[in-house]
Amino acid sequence: xxxxxxxxxxxxxxxxxxxxxxxxxxxxxxxxxxxxxxxxxxxxxxxxxxxxxxxxxxxxxxxxxxxxxxxxxxxxxxxxxxxxxxxxxxxxxxxxxxxxxxxxxxxxxxxxxxxxxxxxxxxxxxxxxxxxxxxxxxxxxxxxxxxxxxxxxxxxxxxxxxxxxxxxxxxxxxxxxxxxxxxxxxxxxxxxxxxxxxxxxxxxxxxxxxxxxxxxxxxxxxxxxxxxxxxxxxxxxxxxxxxxxxxxxxxxxxxxxxxxxxxxxxxxxxxxxxxxxxxxxxxxxxxxxxxxxxxxxxxxxxxxxxxxxxxxxxxxxxxxxxxxxxxxxxxxxxxxxxxxxxxxxxxxxxxxx
Amino acid sequence: xxxxxxxxxxxxxxxxxxxxxxxxxxxxxxxxxxxxxxxxxxxxxxxxxxxxxxxxxxxxxxxxxxxxxxxxxxxxxxxxxxxxxxxxxxxxxxxxxxxxxxxxxxxxxxxxxxxxxxxxxxxxxxxxxxxxxxxxxxxxxxxxxxxxxxxxxxxxxxxxxxxxxxxxxxxxxxxxxxxxxxxxxxxxxxxxxxxxxxxxxxxxxxxxxxxxxxxxxxxxxxxxxxxxxxxxxxxxxxxxxxxxxxxxxxxxxxxxxxxxxxxxxxxxxxxxxxxxxxxxxxxxxxxxxxxxxxxxxxxxxxxxxxxxxxxxxxxxxxxxxxxxxxxxxxxxxxxxxxxxxxxxxxxxxxxxx
Numbered sequence: 001x002x003x004x005x006x007x008x009x010x011x012x013x014x015x016x017x018x019x020x021x022x023x024x025x026x027x028x029x030x031x032x033x034x035x036x037x038x039x040x041x042x043x044x045x046x047x048x049x050x051x052x053x054x055x056x057x058x059x060x061x062x063x064x065x066x067x068x069x070x071x072x073x074x075x076x077x078x079x080x081x082x083x084x085x086x087x088x089x090x091x092x093x094x095x096x097x098x099x100x101x102x103x104x105x106x107x108x109x110x111x112x113x114x115x116x117x118x119x120x121x122x123x124x125x126x127x128x129x130x131x132x133x134x135x136x137x138x139x140x141x142x143x144x145x146x147x148x149x150x151x152x153x154x155x156x157x158x159x160x161x162x163x164x165x166x167x168x169x170x171x172x173x174x175x176x177x178x179x180x181x182x183x184x185x186x187x188x189x190x191x192x193x194x195x196x197x198x199x200x201x202x203x204x205x206x207x208x209x210x211x212x213x214x215x216x217x218x219x220x221x222x223x224x225x226x227x228x229x230x231x232x233x234x235x236x237x238x239x240x241x242x243x244x245x246x247x248x249x250x251x252x253x254x255x256x257x258x259x260x261x262x263x264x265x266x267x268x269x270x271x272x273x274x275x276x277x278x279x280x281x282x283x284x285x286x287x288x289x290x291x292x293x294x295x296x297x298x299x300x301x302x303x304x305x306x307x308x309x310x311x312x313x314x315x316x317x318x319x320x321x322x323x324x325x326x327x328x329x330x331x332x333x334x335x336x337x338x339x340x341x342x343x344x345x346x347x348x349x350x351x352x353x
Numbered sequence: 354x355x356x357x358x359x360x361x362x363x364x365x366x367x368x369x370x371x372x373x374x375x376x377x378x379x380x381x382x383x384x385x386x387x388x389x390x391x392x393x394x395x396x397x398x399x400x401x402x403x404x405x406x407x408x409x410x411x412x413x414x415x416x417x418x419x420x421x422x423x424x425x426x427x428x429x430x431x432x433x434x435x436x437x438x439x440x441x442x443x444x445x446x447x448x449x450x451x452x453x454x455x456x457x458x459x460x461x462x463x464x465x466x467x468x469x470x471x472x473x474x475x476x477x478x479x480x481x482x483x484x485x486x487x488x489x490x491x492x493x494x495x496x497x498x499x500x501x502x503x504x505x506x507x508x509x510x511x512x513x514x515x516x517x518x519x520x521x522x523x524x525x526x527x528x529x530x531x532x533x534x535x536x537x538x539x540x541x542x543x544x545x546x547x548x549x550x551x552x553x554x555x556x557x558x559x560x561x562x563x564x565x566x567x568x569x570x571x572x573x574x575x576x577x578x579x580x581x582x583x584x585x586x587x588x589x590x591x592x593x594x595x596x597x598x599x600x601x602x603x604x605x606x607x608x609x610x611x612x613x614x615x616x617x618x619x620x621x622x623x624x625x626x627x628x629x630x631x632x633x634x635x636x637x638x639x640x641x642x643x644x645x646x647x648x649x650x651x652x653x654x655x656x657x658x659x660x661x662x663x664x665x666x667x668x669x670x671x672x673x674x675x676x677x678x679x680x681x682x683x684x685x686x687x688x689x690x691x692x693x694x695x696x697x698x699x700x701x702x703x704x705x706x
Contacts, residue, residue: 028660191666194650194659196549196573202650202659210660217664220549220650221574222607226671229609254575256582257614264613297547297555297571300653306547306555307381307563311570313544318579 009208012051012059012169014133017070019063021051024166028207038071039064039087046101047094049198053167054241054277055140058100059133061091065108066129069122080118084109084125096288097250097317098241099279104132133169139274140171142331144180147237147272150327150334151181155234156189158227161252162204163239163272174237174272175208177329182214189215191233195252196221197296197314224258228265236262240273240328242287245280245348247322247339249273250287253315259324271320272329278347290316362561365404365412365522367486370423372416374404377519381560391424392417392440399454400447402551406520407594407630408493411453412486414444418461419482422475433471437462437478449641450603450670451594452632457485486522492627493524495684497533500590500625503680503687504534508587509542511580514605515557516592516625527590527625528561530682535567542568544586548605549574550649550667577611581618589615593626593681595640598633598701600675600692602626603640606668612677621679628683631700643669 013020015035019042023032034050036042042064044050046057068087074080088105095101111128115121151157157178164175171179178188190209195201202218209216219227227233236258242250249255249271262269279287294312298304328335328342332350335342366373368388372395376385387403389395395417397403399410421440427433441458448454464481468474504510510531517528524532531541543562548554555571562569572580580586589611595603602608602624615622632640645667651659681688681695685703688695 029657194549196547196575199658202663206663207660210663217666218647218650218659219666220606222549222605222610223666223668223671225610225613226606226668227666229671232666252575253573253579257575257578257610260578260614260617261610264617294571297573300658301656303654303656304382305552305653306571307560310555310559310563313570313572313576313580313585315576315579318576318582 009165009211010170011053011056011166012063012133014063014130019060019067021045021060022166023050024052024204025050027166027203037067039067039091042067043090043094046091052200053162054098054100054239055136055168055173055274056166057095057098058104058276059136059169061101062104062108062129062132064091065105066125069125074118077115077117077121080121081112084112095290097290100241100276103276107132136169137171139331140168140173140176141180143173143272143274143329144171144176146331146334147177147270147329148180148184148186150268150270150329151178151186151188151235153186155186156191156232158191158193158224158233158236158258159205160193160201160238160255160258161195162200162208164205164208166204166208167239173239173274175205177237177272178214179212189217191217191219191227193219193221193224193254193258195254200252221254225261228261228267233267235268235270237270237272240271240277241317243271243273243278243328243343244282244284245278245340245343247325247328247337247343248284249320249325250289250317251320253318256318256320259320263324268326269324270327270329271325274331275347275350278343280343280348280351284319289318292316362518362564363523364406364409364519365416365486367416367483372413372420374398374413375519376403377405377557378403380519380556390420392420392444395420396443396447399444405553406515407451407453407592408489408521408526408627409519410448410451411457411629412489412522414454414457415461415482415485417444418458419478422478427471430468430470430474433474434465437465448643450643453594453629456629460485489522490524492684493521493526493529494533496526496625496627496682497524497529499684499687500530500623500682501533501537501539503621503623503682504531504539504541504588506539508539509544509585511544511546511577511586511589511611512558513546513554513591513608513611514548515553515561517558517561519557519561520592526592526627528558530590530625531567532565542570544570544572544580546572546574546577546607546611548607553605574607578614581614581620586620588621588623590623590625593624593630594670596624596626596631596681596696597635597637598631598693598696600678600681600690600696601637602673602678603670604673606671609671609673612673616677622677623680623682624678625682628685628700628703631696633696633701633704637672642671645669
């Protein structure tokens with residue numbers, strides 16, 4: 001493993017007219033970079049969780065549209081815009097719950113609409129997509145600054161799924177806050193949940209925190225209540241895939257029950273998410289929760305761990321209501337309850353997209 | 354898979370002076386029977402979860418002591434009793450949390466103490482061990498009768514771990530109740546949790562319920578809150594590894610958090626356990642919760658699903674407090690809150706062992 005750790009974890013990069021991503025399905029055993037030169041390759045990578053994490057797939061969607069403009073043979077701006085819209089639709093369809101793809105596609109389409117000719121559109125899309133990539137790390141560092149004060153030296157922090165470097169271009173959202181706290185001289189310990197079925201906790205969070213020399217321990221998702229009841233956890237921090245204007249947080253399946261248990265055991269429960277994660281228009285009834293393949297539960301590689309043909313219920317996300325959340329950490333500051341008001345004050349007023 | 358299903362699931366049997374058990378580490382892919390003729394083989398099988406489930410390992414311990422008497426070359430009753438005591442100690446040390454091994458060993462040693470010579474001890478131990486094996490199924494059927502009335506036609510029932518045929522000699526405790534309800538003409542649906550890290554839910558419960566043509570669906574342990582919040586569950590039923598006089602229930606890791614969520618979502622939470630599961634003497638501080646190997650979490654077969662060398666917290670059990678429990682189903686009837694009183698009235702007064 002040591003040799004893997006020497007390389008830097010740059011999850012999404014733009015290199016020589018291609019999107020270079022870490023293939024997260026190969027972790028923690030192999031660190032493999034994948035080079036994509038076509039937006040359909042990106043869509044496939046998002047769909048199959050080669051790249052995942054709300055901010056990372058948002059950035060990938062923007063870069064995928066940049067690839068569309070590079071590969072396009074369109075002669076008119078109308079044709080190019082049609083190509084971009086079609087590609088945007090494909091990208092949005094890959095993961096219906098996370099809002100960041102919508103955000104990124106909307107932002108690129110909006111910019112492209114101001115272009116007067118093919119050349120100008122290509123230039124504008126390139127500038128915007130690369131700005132979004134660069135902004136991602138700045139956003140994460142600002143979130144880190146916002147959140148660091150909430151954590152104290154010696155805290156043991158539980159996290160679920162992966163809201164780290166591997167969920168963004170780099171640095172991370174929830175794990176970015178822990179990095180910032182450490183940069184501020186605080187010694188934190190982390191307990192990572194495995195996060196079945198896709199095991200982002202054991203495969204990704206454990207991997208990336210060991211890479212950065214954090215004191216990290218891994219537990220099964222069944223042991224959350226046990227460690228909380230035994231007073232082994234001081235705080236919980238997770239990321240988010242979509243946050244509504246009411247403060248309802250869509251995040252990885254299992255987040256809701258961790259929030260319930262944190263509430264019961266009086267443990268502060270924080271969400272770290274950039275402004276791009278907020279969906280101020282939709283209501284719960286309008287949002288689809290992705291039901292993924294049974295094979296995520298029944299097989300690991302080629303080993304069956306359940307009887308063949310068993311039916312499953314495999315939602316990718318759940319909804320944590322605002323009453324279970326202590327605070328939402330954003331790059332614009334900490335949102336506190338009542339969230340409807342703080343989201344309205346801080347997020348709505350700042351939003352261009 | 355079909356061919357496996359045609360065979361009967363007899364988890365623990367006594368056949369031609371040997372204990373025959375199903376090797377549960379091979380399920381759901383292979384149905385393999387293991388023949389043990391030495392008590393040390395049984396101890397190893399219990400330790401490595403080849404056989405598991407509180408009632409099943411209790412019965413196995415009794416039969417292991419029967420093997421001691423068969424294999425013994427002791428000339429005096431004192432020597433034979435010493436051999437039995439030593440073997441009993443070994444068996445108890447295999448799984449410190451489940452009380453049924455203690456119960457079985459104590460019961461066999463008590464019987465053996467009344468034997469006046471080697472031959473009589475051997476005869477008494479044989480009769481007692483085989484009675485215990487036969488009683489197990491009768492106990493399960495009585496528990497089924499007690500519990501059936503609590504379930505209604507059309508109920509969707511969540512269960513955790515495996516408290517079925519595979520956790521007893523046959524028929525099961527929690528799943529025995531569901532079998533009894535079905536025999537009473539009720540159509541039940543089951544949602545089984547995977548039960549990481551050892552996956553008794555996906556490997557064993559899903560397997561045994563498909564075997565018996567139950568409508569069973571499998572979920573990740575992370576989806577418990579989701580299915581409850583979406584009103585997909587009417588009742589929860591689980592087994593137990595040890596129940597204290599206060600009504601505190603030791604059961605598979607993850608039970609406690611399911612009980613919390615059932616409580617929050619106002620879903621009845623039942624425990625099914627034979628009288629042999631009750632420990633009326635110990636207090637919480639006296640009971641060790643087994644911390645098992647990191648490899649249970651980090652590896653599946655030979656595949657690493659977490660970084661090598663990661664630290665883990667891997668408790669095998671947790672404690673569900675009585676205030677989260679709706680009722681405890683036993684072969685002597687239904688225990689209702691306040692449990693301290695109902696346990697005192699029904700269990701303590703009935704106990705010989």
